[in-house]
Amino acid sequence: MLNSLKALGAFMARRAENLLALMLGAMFLVFLVQIVFRYLLNFPIGWTHEISVILWLWLVLFGAGFVLRESEEIRFDIIYGAVGPGPRRLMALITSVALVVLYVISLPAMADYVAFMKVERTAYLKIPFNWVYAIYIAFAVGAIIRYLWLGFSALRGKAPEAFDPTKAGSGV
Template sequence: MPTSFHSIGRWLYARAENLLAAMLATMFVVFIIQIVFRYLLNLPIGWTHEISVMMWLWMVLFGTAFVVRDSEEIRFDILYSAAGPRTRRVMVLVSSLSLVVLFSISLPAVIDYIAFMKVEKTAYLKIRFDYLYSIYGIFAVAMIVRQLYLAYQAVWGSKANEFDPTKASSGV
Protein backbone atom coordinates (compact mmCIF):
# COMPACT_ATOMS: atom_id res chain seq x y z
CA MET A 1 0.00 0.00 0.00
CA PRO A 2 1.46 3.41 -0.93
CA THR A 3 2.49 5.54 2.01
CA SER A 4 0.10 8.34 1.03
CA PHE A 5 -2.88 5.96 1.32
CA HIS A 6 -1.50 4.67 4.59
CA SER A 7 -1.15 8.18 6.05
CA ILE A 8 -4.64 9.17 4.86
CA GLY A 9 -6.02 6.00 6.44
CA ARG A 10 -4.27 6.76 9.73
CA TRP A 11 -5.63 10.33 9.67
CA LEU A 12 -9.20 9.12 8.97
CA TYR A 13 -8.88 6.50 11.72
CA ALA A 14 -7.74 9.17 14.19
CA ARG A 15 -10.70 11.40 13.26
CA ALA A 16 -13.09 8.46 13.72
CA GLU A 17 -11.60 7.91 17.18
CA ASN A 18 -12.03 11.64 17.91
CA LEU A 19 -15.68 11.49 16.86
CA LEU A 20 -16.24 8.43 19.02
CA ALA A 21 -14.64 10.20 21.99
CA ALA A 22 -16.88 13.23 21.38
CA MET A 23 -19.94 10.97 21.38
CA LEU A 24 -18.83 9.43 24.68
CA ALA A 25 -18.21 12.86 26.20
CA THR A 26 -21.63 14.04 25.03
CA MET A 27 -23.29 11.00 26.52
CA PHE A 28 -21.46 11.51 29.82
CA VAL A 29 -22.31 15.22 30.09
CA VAL A 30 -25.96 14.62 29.26
CA PHE A 31 -26.08 11.79 31.79
CA ILE A 32 -24.72 14.10 34.51
CA ILE A 33 -27.26 16.78 33.53
CA GLN A 34 -30.00 14.17 33.80
CA ILE A 35 -28.88 13.19 37.31
CA VAL A 36 -28.66 16.81 38.46
CA PHE A 37 -32.10 17.71 37.14
CA ARG A 38 -33.79 14.55 38.39
CA TYR A 39 -32.25 14.14 41.85
CA LEU A 40 -30.99 17.57 42.87
CA LEU A 41 -33.59 19.83 41.28
CA ASN A 42 -36.43 17.29 41.34
CA LEU A 43 -37.22 18.25 37.75
CA PRO A 44 -37.07 15.20 35.47
CA ILE A 45 -36.31 15.96 31.81
CA GLY A 46 -36.69 13.59 28.88
CA TRP A 47 -34.39 15.01 26.22
CA THR A 48 -31.34 13.87 28.16
CA HIS A 49 -32.49 10.26 27.99
CA GLU A 50 -33.04 10.57 24.23
CA ILE A 51 -29.56 11.94 23.65
CA SER A 52 -28.00 9.23 25.84
CA VAL A 53 -29.76 6.49 23.89
CA MET A 54 -28.82 8.10 20.54
CA MET A 55 -25.18 8.45 21.53
CA TRP A 56 -25.07 4.85 22.75
CA LEU A 57 -26.56 3.55 19.50
CA TRP A 58 -24.21 5.61 17.34
CA MET A 59 -21.16 4.83 19.50
CA VAL A 60 -21.66 1.08 19.27
CA LEU A 61 -22.39 0.94 15.54
CA PHE A 62 -20.01 3.70 14.40
CA GLY A 63 -17.26 2.37 16.64
CA THR A 64 -17.67 -1.19 15.40
CA ALA A 65 -17.77 -0.06 11.77
CA PHE A 66 -14.81 2.34 11.80
CA VAL A 67 -12.74 2.19 14.99
CA VAL A 68 -12.59 -1.32 16.44
CA ARG A 69 -9.96 -3.42 14.68
CA ASP A 70 -10.58 -7.06 13.93
CA SER A 71 -7.90 -8.08 16.41
CA GLU A 72 -9.62 -6.05 19.15
CA GLU A 73 -13.02 -7.70 18.84
CA ILE A 74 -14.15 -9.92 21.66
CA ARG A 75 -14.72 -13.47 20.52
CA PHE A 76 -14.87 -17.02 21.77
CA ASP A 77 -11.77 -18.43 20.18
CA ILE A 78 -11.15 -21.74 21.94
CA LEU A 79 -11.61 -23.70 18.70
CA TYR A 80 -9.82 -21.08 16.61
CA SER A 81 -6.79 -21.07 18.92
CA ALA A 82 -6.60 -24.87 18.91
CA ALA A 83 -6.72 -25.12 15.10
CA GLY A 84 -3.77 -25.04 12.77
CA PRO A 85 -3.04 -22.15 10.37
CA ARG A 86 -4.78 -23.75 7.36
CA THR A 87 -7.92 -24.55 9.40
CA ARG A 88 -7.93 -21.01 10.78
CA ARG A 89 -7.95 -19.62 7.26
CA VAL A 90 -10.90 -21.83 6.38
CA MET A 91 -12.72 -20.75 9.55
CA VAL A 92 -12.13 -17.06 8.75
CA LEU A 93 -13.22 -17.58 5.14
CA VAL A 94 -16.42 -19.42 6.05
CA SER A 95 -17.43 -16.97 8.78
CA SER A 96 -16.57 -13.90 6.68
CA LEU A 97 -18.47 -15.10 3.62
CA SER A 98 -21.43 -16.12 5.79
CA LEU A 99 -21.59 -12.63 7.26
CA VAL A 100 -21.25 -11.04 3.81
CA VAL A 101 -24.18 -13.12 2.55
CA LEU A 102 -26.35 -12.37 5.60
CA PHE A 103 -25.64 -8.64 5.61
CA SER A 104 -26.10 -8.45 1.83
CA ILE A 105 -29.44 -10.26 1.96
CA SER A 106 -30.70 -7.99 4.73
CA LEU A 107 -29.36 -4.73 3.26
CA PRO A 108 -32.30 -3.90 0.93
CA ALA A 109 -34.81 -4.45 3.74
CA VAL A 110 -32.66 -2.41 6.13
CA ILE A 111 -32.49 0.50 3.70
CA ASP A 112 -36.25 0.26 3.07
CA TYR A 113 -36.98 0.32 6.79
CA ILE A 114 -34.64 3.23 7.44
CA ALA A 115 -36.31 5.18 4.61
CA PHE A 116 -39.75 4.28 5.98
CA MET A 117 -38.85 5.61 9.43
CA LYS A 118 -38.77 9.20 8.13
CA VAL A 119 -42.43 9.45 9.18
CA GLU A 120 -41.57 8.98 12.88
CA LYS A 121 -39.77 11.40 15.19
CA THR A 122 -38.35 11.16 18.69
CA ALA A 123 -40.64 12.32 21.49
CA TYR A 124 -38.68 15.27 22.87
CA LEU A 125 -36.18 16.46 20.28
CA LYS A 126 -38.29 15.62 17.21
CA ILE A 127 -35.34 14.01 15.40
CA ARG A 128 -36.48 11.88 12.48
CA PHE A 129 -35.90 8.19 13.03
CA ASP A 130 -34.42 7.73 9.57
CA TYR A 131 -31.57 10.05 10.59
CA LEU A 132 -31.20 8.27 13.90
CA TYR A 133 -31.13 4.76 12.40
CA SER A 134 -29.12 5.63 9.29
CA ILE A 135 -26.01 4.53 11.18
CA TYR A 136 -27.18 0.93 10.90
CA GLY A 137 -27.14 1.11 7.10
CA ILE A 138 -23.62 2.55 7.25
CA PHE A 139 -22.63 -0.17 9.73
CA ALA A 140 -24.03 -2.94 7.49
CA VAL A 141 -22.12 -1.68 4.43
CA ALA A 142 -18.92 -1.30 6.48
CA MET A 143 -19.31 -4.86 7.78
CA ILE A 144 -19.74 -6.20 4.24
CA VAL A 145 -16.56 -4.43 3.13
CA ARG A 146 -14.62 -5.51 6.23
CA GLN A 147 -15.68 -9.15 5.91
CA LEU A 148 -14.83 -9.19 2.20
CA TYR A 149 -11.37 -7.89 3.09
CA LEU A 150 -10.97 -10.59 5.77
CA ALA A 151 -12.06 -13.26 3.29
CA TYR A 152 -9.55 -11.90 0.76
CA GLN A 153 -6.80 -12.02 3.38
CA ALA A 154 -7.76 -15.56 4.37
CA VAL A 155 -7.40 -16.76 0.78
CA TRP A 156 -4.53 -14.67 -0.60
CA GLY A 157 -3.08 -12.87 2.40
CA SER A 158 -0.24 -13.69 4.68
CA LYS A 159 -0.27 -16.36 7.36
CA ALA A 160 -3.12 -16.09 9.88
CA ASN A 161 -2.09 -14.17 12.98
CA GLU A 162 -1.51 -16.21 16.09
CA PHE A 163 -3.11 -14.72 19.19
CA ASP A 164 -0.64 -14.37 22.02
CA PRO A 165 -2.47 -13.48 25.27
CA THR A 166 0.80 -12.30 26.82
CA LYS A 167 0.94 -9.50 24.23
CA ALA A 168 -2.68 -8.37 24.55
CA SER A 169 -3.06 -4.66 25.22
CA SER A 170 -5.65 -1.95 25.46
CA GLY A 171 -4.74 -0.76 21.98
CA VAL A 172 -2.30 1.92 23.10
Protein backbone atom coordinates in the same frame (compact mmCIF):
# COMPACT_ATOMS: atom_id res chain seq x y z
CA MET B 1 0.76 5.98 -4.05
CA LEU B 2 0.45 3.07 -1.60
CA ASN B 3 2.14 5.07 1.15
CA SER B 4 -0.22 8.00 0.67
CA LEU B 5 -3.22 5.62 0.84
CA LYS B 6 -1.87 4.13 4.06
CA ALA B 7 -1.34 7.62 5.48
CA LEU B 8 -4.89 8.61 4.49
CA GLY B 9 -6.25 5.43 6.06
CA ALA B 10 -4.35 6.08 9.29
CA PHE B 11 -5.60 9.68 9.33
CA MET B 12 -9.22 8.56 8.80
CA ALA B 13 -8.88 5.89 11.51
CA ARG B 14 -7.69 8.52 14.00
CA ARG B 15 -10.57 10.85 13.07
CA ALA B 16 -13.06 7.98 13.53
CA GLU B 17 -11.60 7.36 16.99
CA ASN B 18 -11.86 11.11 17.72
CA LEU B 19 -15.51 11.12 16.66
CA LEU B 20 -16.20 8.11 18.85
CA ALA B 21 -14.54 9.85 21.80
CA LEU B 22 -16.62 12.98 21.17
CA MET B 23 -19.82 10.93 21.15
CA LEU B 24 -18.82 9.23 24.40
CA GLY B 25 -17.99 12.59 25.98
CA ALA B 26 -21.31 14.06 24.84
CA MET B 27 -23.18 11.06 26.21
CA PHE B 28 -21.41 11.46 29.55
CA LEU B 29 -22.20 15.19 29.73
CA VAL B 30 -25.86 14.60 28.90
CA PHE B 31 -25.94 11.89 31.56
CA LEU B 32 -24.55 14.37 34.12
CA VAL B 33 -27.17 16.94 33.11
CA GLN B 34 -29.83 14.28 33.62
CA ILE B 35 -28.53 13.52 37.13
CA VAL B 36 -28.38 17.21 38.09
CA PHE B 37 -31.90 17.92 36.88
CA ARG B 38 -33.43 14.78 38.37
CA TYR B 39 -31.75 14.58 41.76
CA LEU B 40 -30.52 18.08 42.58
CA LEU B 41 -33.25 20.21 40.99
CA ASN B 42 -36.03 17.61 41.35
CA PHE B 43 -37.06 18.34 37.76
CA PRO B 44 -36.74 15.22 35.59
CA ILE B 45 -36.25 15.90 31.89
CA GLY B 46 -36.73 13.36 29.12
CA TRP B 47 -34.59 14.71 26.32
CA THR B 48 -31.40 13.71 28.14
CA HIS B 49 -32.47 10.07 28.21
CA GLU B 50 -33.36 10.27 24.52
CA ILE B 51 -29.97 11.74 23.58
CA SER B 52 -28.17 9.14 25.71
CA VAL B 53 -29.95 6.25 24.01
CA ILE B 54 -29.33 7.65 20.52
CA LEU B 55 -25.66 8.30 21.27
CA TRP B 56 -25.27 4.79 22.69
CA LEU B 57 -26.75 3.29 19.52
CA TRP B 58 -24.45 5.39 17.35
CA LEU B 59 -21.42 4.65 19.57
CA VAL B 60 -21.88 0.90 19.33
CA LEU B 61 -22.59 0.72 15.59
CA PHE B 62 -20.11 3.40 14.52
CA GLY B 63 -17.42 1.88 16.71
CA ALA B 64 -18.06 -1.65 15.45
CA GLY B 65 -18.19 -0.53 11.83
CA PHE B 66 -15.27 1.88 11.66
CA VAL B 67 -13.06 1.80 14.78
CA LEU B 68 -12.90 -1.77 16.06
CA ARG B 69 -9.93 -3.71 14.70
CA GLU B 70 -10.22 -7.29 13.50
CA SER B 71 -8.00 -8.50 16.33
CA GLU B 72 -10.34 -6.88 18.88
CA GLU B 73 -13.44 -8.73 17.73
CA ILE B 74 -15.00 -11.39 19.93
CA ARG B 75 -14.06 -14.93 18.98
CA PHE B 76 -14.25 -18.43 20.37
CA ASP B 77 -10.64 -18.21 21.47
CA ILE B 78 -10.52 -21.76 22.81
CA ILE B 79 -11.11 -23.15 19.33
CA TYR B 80 -9.45 -20.34 17.40
CA GLY B 81 -6.28 -20.32 19.45
CA ALA B 82 -5.90 -24.09 19.40
CA VAL B 83 -5.59 -24.39 15.62
CA GLY B 84 -2.81 -23.46 13.23
CA PRO B 85 -2.73 -20.80 10.52
CA GLY B 86 -4.44 -22.98 7.87
CA PRO B 87 -7.60 -23.68 9.87
CA ARG B 88 -7.64 -20.04 11.06
CA ARG B 89 -7.58 -18.94 7.41
CA LEU B 90 -10.47 -21.30 6.66
CA MET B 91 -12.45 -20.01 9.66
CA ALA B 92 -11.79 -16.43 8.57
CA LEU B 93 -12.91 -17.22 5.02
CA ILE B 94 -16.12 -18.99 6.11
CA THR B 95 -16.95 -16.22 8.57
CA SER B 96 -16.25 -13.52 5.98
CA VAL B 97 -18.42 -15.14 3.31
CA ALA B 98 -21.27 -15.77 5.76
CA LEU B 99 -21.25 -12.24 7.14
CA VAL B 100 -20.94 -10.54 3.74
CA VAL B 101 -23.88 -12.59 2.45
CA LEU B 102 -26.01 -11.82 5.52
CA TYR B 103 -25.24 -8.10 5.47
CA VAL B 104 -25.80 -7.82 1.71
CA ILE B 105 -29.13 -9.66 2.01
CA SER B 106 -30.26 -7.47 4.92
CA LEU B 107 -29.12 -4.16 3.43
CA PRO B 108 -32.04 -3.48 1.03
CA ALA B 109 -34.65 -4.33 3.67
CA MET B 110 -32.88 -2.19 6.26
CA ALA B 111 -32.58 0.71 3.81
CA ASP B 112 -36.32 0.45 3.17
CA TYR B 113 -36.98 0.40 6.90
CA VAL B 114 -34.76 3.41 7.55
CA ALA B 115 -36.46 5.31 4.71
CA PHE B 116 -39.90 4.34 6.04
CA MET B 117 -39.05 5.56 9.55
CA LYS B 118 -38.89 9.18 8.37
CA VAL B 119 -42.59 9.37 9.26
CA GLU B 120 -41.88 8.70 12.96
CA ARG B 121 -40.11 11.07 15.31
CA THR B 122 -38.57 10.74 18.75
CA ALA B 123 -40.76 11.73 21.70
CA TYR B 124 -38.90 14.75 23.08
CA LEU B 125 -36.61 16.18 20.44
CA LYS B 126 -38.73 15.18 17.42
CA ILE B 127 -35.70 13.77 15.60
CA PRO B 128 -36.84 11.69 12.59
CA PHE B 129 -36.19 8.03 13.28
CA ASN B 130 -34.55 7.60 9.88
CA TRP B 131 -31.74 9.81 11.20
CA VAL B 132 -31.49 7.69 14.34
CA TYR B 133 -31.34 4.38 12.43
CA ALA B 134 -29.23 5.61 9.49
CA ILE B 135 -26.10 4.54 11.34
CA TYR B 136 -27.03 0.90 10.68
CA ILE B 137 -26.64 1.46 6.94
CA ALA B 138 -23.14 2.91 7.46
CA PHE B 139 -22.30 0.08 9.86
CA ALA B 140 -23.47 -2.60 7.40
CA VAL B 141 -21.52 -1.08 4.51
CA GLY B 142 -18.42 -0.79 6.72
CA ALA B 143 -18.82 -4.41 7.84
CA ILE B 144 -19.25 -5.61 4.25
CA ILE B 145 -16.06 -3.84 3.19
CA ARG B 146 -14.17 -5.13 6.25
CA TYR B 147 -15.20 -8.75 5.74
CA LEU B 148 -14.55 -8.62 2.00
CA TRP B 149 -11.04 -7.43 2.83
CA LEU B 150 -10.57 -10.15 5.48
CA GLY B 151 -11.94 -12.83 3.13
CA PHE B 152 -9.63 -11.79 0.29
CA SER B 153 -6.70 -11.71 2.72
CA ALA B 154 -7.52 -15.25 3.81
CA LEU B 155 -7.74 -16.35 0.16
CA ARG B 156 -4.34 -14.82 -0.54
CA GLY B 157 -2.87 -16.93 2.25
CA LYS B 158 -2.72 -14.44 5.12
CA ALA B 159 -3.97 -16.12 8.29
CA PRO B 160 -5.44 -13.95 11.05
CA GLU B 161 -3.23 -13.51 14.09
CA ALA B 162 -3.29 -16.28 16.65
CA PHE B 163 -4.66 -15.28 20.02
CA ASP B 164 -1.89 -14.74 22.53
CA PRO B 165 -3.30 -15.02 26.07
CA THR B 166 -0.14 -13.43 27.52
CA LYS B 167 -1.00 -10.20 25.67
CA ALA B 168 -4.70 -10.17 26.53
CA GLY B 169 -5.87 -7.03 28.19
CA SER B 170 -8.78 -4.76 28.78
CA GLY B 171 -7.95 -2.53 25.83
CA VAL B 172 -5.93 -0.03 27.84
